[in-house]
Amino acid sequence: LVKVSAELETPDAGIDLGWEEVSWDPFSFKRQSSERIEVQGIGLGGEETVRVFTTQAKWDAVAHKLEQLGDFQPEIVVETSGVLAIDPRDEVAIATINESADPKLVTVSDGLDLPVIAAFRLLASRLDPRHPILLKDVLIPSADPQTDFLDTLLRASANLGSLICDGIGDAVLIQGEQAPGQSLRLAYNVLQASGARIFKTDYVACPSCGRTLFNLQTTTQRIRAATGHLKGVRIAVMGCIVNGPGEMADADFGYVGGAPGKINLYVGKEPVKFNIPEGEAVERLVDLIKEHGRWFEAPARIAAETTA
């Protein structure tokens, strides 16, 4: 995928993207296989999880309250990480890095006249895959503290999410959001949503439609309140049994509308409890999670937040 994407950057590439020409399997995912390195004492690349970078200024701003950040910890400071920032069109720079005996952490330089996704795809296509890549949400760091956060969130999600789903990236850096805590939460949430790094309960909810058999929003909120501390557990909330089970992806447990006012519960893709009255279905879901050994009590801090 990255190879073809990169070649498309060249107008004269003359690539025919007819289906029979596609050389990759669009139904499988494989992360680019970089080599593991250590940066500031933290493993990065290889089998390591995708790391979260921050700037020195943001690190300094949160250093006194790291405990309050909970799961949203900054891990590596970009300025002292030794990352090599290059223009992916610079063949000399690419060749120099590819010739190096040791794996290098590489990223795209700020301020380039390239879209973020194209720039990183091009970098990934030209770089020897053993070199880990640091992704950025934007190539021009925000200088405006009044930037609409929704725009920042959508841009970061589209850019980082697309690249991570391509299998590109060993670390991420949010540059579009100035607020230190907000930028860290955004980084972790993009990683969670793209399945790259699960640090909290993962929910898959259907968009709802005319077939939905319960109030999807309020029900999902109740399920989140009961299970939001179950790090790594995937729960699907589906409005009906017509299409819901097929849309649950690889959820561990499913809460699915079976009939008006009745809920069916699933373990994986297998229905195990039927026609539970809606009023008690969240409790039964919790029981099911306990039966399968995936339950633990919420830490005091989270429990207090949930009941506040």
Ligand code: SF4
């Ligand atoms: S799972 Fe059922 S209720 Fe939800 S969007 Fe699909 S068809 Fe509609």
